[in-house]
Amino acid sequence: MTYRMTFRGATVPAEPGQSVAAALVAAGILDWRTTRKEGRPRGLFCGIGICFDCLITVDGVPGERACLVPAADGMRLGDGTDTGDDPAGPGPGKEDGDAASA
Known part of the structure; x- marks a missing residue:
């Protein structure tokens, strides 16, 4: 069975067990x-x-880690612009994923 999720108005297929x-x-x-x-664009990096x-x-629900959320049929995925501040992030003025913020 293939799941169908929606992202940016398009259907994204997913297999059971996929994140x-x-x-x-x-x-x-x-x-x-x-x-x-x-x-700057961001997507999958560490995968864990x-x-x-x-x-x-x-x-x-904003701020979900896509690498940890199991795919499910009918999921509606947002583009990540409404994720808000991440309390585990690098802090004010820093960019997540930038080497300079590590």
């Missing part, structure tokens, strides 16, 4: 949010929930 991030990447979608300060680069909105 949201894996399904997006398999569909050719490599970024789904941008950094707040400089608008450590880096927070893959934040996405899932069914209206």
Whole structure:
């Protein structure tokens, strides 16, 4: 059974057992949010929930790590622009995923 999720108005297929991030990447979608300060594209980076680069909105819940959320049929995925501040992020004025912020 193939699941169907919605992202940016398009249907994204997913297989049972895939994460949201894996399904997006398999569909050719490599970024789904941008950094707040400089608008740099972000998507899957570490794949294990450590880096927070893959934040996405899932069914209206912002700030979900796409690499950890199992794909499910009918999921509505947001573009990550409404994820808000991440308490585990690098701090004010820093960009997640930038080497300078580490």
